[in-house]
Amino acid sequence: MNAILRxxxxxxxxxxGSTTVYANCGISSGRVSIVGNExxxxxxxxKGAMDCAGEGIEVxxxxxxxxxxxxxxxxxxxxAEYTSAIIANSSIVALxxxxxxxxxxxxxxxxxxxxxxxxxxxxxxxxxAVAFMANAQHLTYRKDVxxxxxxxxxxxxxxxxxxxxxxxxxxxxxxxxxxAYKAGWNLAQEFVNMYIGHGGQFYKEGxxxxxxxxxxxIAALNMMKELSAYMNPDYLTHDSNATGxxxxxxxxxxxxxxxSRVGKLQDDEGAPAEIASNIEVSGPLMxxxxxxxxxxLWWDGWTVAKNISDADAEATFLxxxxxxxxxxxxxxxxxxxxxxxxxxxxxxxxxxVFDSISSGAVAYPMLPYHGLMHTALGNELADFLTGKEDAxxxxxxxxxxxxxxxxxxxxxx
Numbered sequence: 001m002n003a004i005l006r007x008x009x010x011x012x013x014x015x016x017g018s019t020t021v022y023a024n025c026g027i028s029s030g031r032v033s034i035v036g037n038e039x040x041x042x043x044x045x046x047k048g049a050m051d052c053a054g055e056g057i058e059v060x061x062x063x064x065x066x067x068x069x070x071x072x073x074x075x076x077x078x079x080a081e082y083t084s085a086i087i088a089n090s091s092i093v094a095l096x097x098x099x100x101x102x103x104x105x106x107x108x109x110x111x112x113x114x115x116x117x118x119x120x121x122x123x124x125x126x127x128x129a130v131a132f133m134a135n136a137q138h139l140t141y142r143k144d145v146x147x148x149x150x151x152x153x154x155x156x157x158x159x160x161x162x163x164x165x166x167x168x169x170x171x172x173x174x175x176x177x178x179x180a181y182k183a184g185w186n187l188a189q190e191f192v193n194m195y196i197g198h199g200g201q202f203y204k205e206g207x208x209x210x211x212x213x214x215x216x217x218i219a220a221l222n223m224m225k226e227l228s229a230y231m232n233p234d235y236l237t238h239d240s241n242a243t244g245x246x247x248x249x250x251x252x253x254x255x256x257x258x259x260s261r262v263g264k265l266q267d268d269e270g271a272p273a274e275i276a277s278n279i280e281v282s283g284p285l286m287x288x289x290x291x292x293x294x295x296x297l298w299w300d301g302w303t304v305a306k307n308i309s310d311a312d313a314e315a316t317f318l319x320x321x322x323x324x325x326x327x328x329x330x331x332x333x334x335x336x337x338x339x340x341x342x343x344x345x346x347x348x349x350x351x352x353v354f355d356s357i358s359s360g361a362v363a364y365p366m367l368p369y370h371g372l373m374h375t376a377l378g379n380e381l382a383d384f385l386t387g388k389e390d391a392x393x394x395x396x397x398x399x400x401x402x403x404x405x406x407x408x409x410x411x412x413x
Contacts (some may be wrong), residue, residue: 004317005333009141010159010311010389011285018306024320024383025051025052025319025321025322026111026318027052027054027055027057027177027314027315027319028056028057028058029311029323030056030057030058030311030312030314030315030316031058031283031297031312032049032052032053032057032059032060032083032084032315032316032319032320033055033057033060033061033062033081033082033083033084033310033313034046034049034059034060034061034062034063034074034082034084034086034302035061035062035063035064035067035070035082035084035085035086035170036061036062036063036067036071036085036086036087036109036136036192037063037064037065037067037086038063038064038065039065039259039260039261039264040261040263040264040333040336041133041260041300041333041336041337041339042063042086042300043063043325044323044328044336045071045086045132045302045320045323045328045375046061046086046129046323047238047323047328048322048323048324048325048327048328049061049084049320049322049323050319050323051322052315052318052319052322057238057315059319062082065239065240065241067075067085067086067096068091068185068299071085071087071091071094071200072094072095072098072100074239074333075098075100075101075305075306075307075357076098076100076113076307077307078307079307079308079309079312079382080100080306080307080308081303082305083304083305083308083312083313083315083316084302084303084304084305084316084320085101085302085303085305085340086300086301086302086303086331087129087299087300087301087302087303088135088298088300088301088364089121089299089363089364089366090298090364090365090366090370090374091095091127091371092121092123092128092301092366093366093367093368093370093371094235094371095232096128096368097368097371099306099410100305100306100307101128101129101302101303101305101306102306102313103126103127103128104120104126104127104128104129104130104304104317105126105127105214107304107313107317109274110314110319111314111317111321112130112321113319114339115130115321116342118131118340119132119301119324119340120313121299123358123366125407128303128325129258129297129301129302129303130301130302130317130320130321131300131301131340132300132302132323132324132337132340132341133260133299133300133337133338133339133340134297134298134299134337134338134340134353134357135231135258135260135297135298135299135300135337135338135353136158136259136284136295136296136298136352136353136356136357136361137155137189137257137258137259137261137284137295137296137356138256138259138260138281138282138285138295138313138352138356139154139160139254139255139256139257139281139282139283139352140247140253140254140255140256140257140262140279140281140282140352141153141154141253141279141280141281141282141283142247142253142254142255142275142279142280143171143277143279143280144274144278145167145172145253145278146163146253148172148305149166149167149172150299151163151166151167153282154254154282154285155283155285155286156285156286156287156392157197157223157227157285157294158287159206159285160177160227160254160285160303161226161227161230163176163254164176164177164230164253164254165230167253168230171405172253173231173250173251173252173253173410174255174397175230175231175232175246175251175252175363176230176251176252176253177227177231177252177253177254177255178229178232178238178243178244178246178247178251178252178255178257179227179231179235179238179243179255179256180238180239180240180242180243180256180257181235181236181243181385182237182238182239182242182393183223183236183238183378183381183382184378184379185237185374185378186238186240186378187236187377187378187381187382188375188377188378188381189296189374190224190256191220191221191224191377192296192364192365192374192377193256193294193296194220194221194223194287194294195212195216195217195220195293196214196286196292196296196362197220197286197287197288197290197292197294197295198214198217198219198220198223198287198288198290198294198296199216199288199290199292200212200220202212202215202365202370202373204229208367208369208372208406208411208412209412210314210398210399210402210403212395212398212399213392213396213398213399214395217391218393218395219288221381221384221391221394221395222391223287223302224381225384225385226383228385230304230327232246232251232252236382236385237388240257240261243255243257244257244261244264244265244270245270246406247265247271247275247279248265248270248271248275248276249271250271250272250275254287255294257321259281259337259338259353259356260300260336260337260352261348262279262281262349262350262352262388263278263332263336264333265281266349267409276352281349281351282351282352282355283355283356283399284352284355284356284359284361291360292360292361292362293356293359293360293361295356295362296361296362296364297357297361297362297363297364298363299314299340300337301343302314302323303377304317304320308316311332311338314394317345318375319382324341325341327339328341328342329341329343329344334347334348335347335348335349337350337408338353338354368372368411369406369409369411372402372406372409372411373398373402374379375401375404375405376398376399376401376402376405377398380394380397380398380401381394381398383397
């Protein structure tokens, strides 16, 4: 997956600047209904798809931070409520496990000859999604505060802790570290990053047997707890939107943030100019001595629902294709993502994602059972951070919850 993602990004950059003339969407009738996350790049894609709306063509979207709670259910009906789910390399697995998205090979053959092959996400020999951007979490920080206190840009979580203590001692911020530690999906993702950074492996080699109740898992939890001591006391309710707002308010000085969200922090709409102009990005943070960055590489893309008519599927494919056409790129949108689209020119705001790719970061595990592990982590980890359980007990609970779910799904005996 690492090689595929790096190749896709490199290929997108090699063809940057080329031009393609696109006609109208080519849809005569049909229904298009999109569900996805709400950050700026996806809003841009949805807007591009909605430009295809017209007489006899309905195009609408539901972009929400709760998209992963509703997309499976929204695609299970017959007909499905949503005709397309915008997903990433983690969330596509749940949709495939529930058999609610369709292979796109026939639609690609009919309408997608001009879609670069590096954007076609092929799983088990079938095209299941079309990717449009790369993403990763990395350090985002206030350069003015660090410079004033003579603090070098942190390279590791250990550096971040030392910097946080200096910032607090200087009275610049009582809670200088931010993080998307909201109990559930976000908290689980932070553990995935930290565990990988400690060199951890989630499963016994070649199996779906869990294997994270170990020294690496305990070290990952302990580091997360140390970081939480410098976070807002309500950190278990903070997702990316909330911790980003804390930085815009001047409270958070350093955080691990998605590259796709940094542009919103640097614009002139949320934070005062003196804050927004001093928000900078750097590469992914290291932890321990594994040599592996404590982050994961991602792609975001779109799918087409299985339980819809062929006419609606075709309309959806064409609308979503328009949503990721070169025409969506302009001065405003260019910095929203590391786009895998013809005509993309890298912007400084995306340097953190490029640094993550070049630093040897690994891809988020795209395994059919890893979604169950992610859910178990999200449900159990708060007990350790709130002091209800020790690290070993918490990880044992994670493994037990995962094993129960994996047996129900047939991944374990």
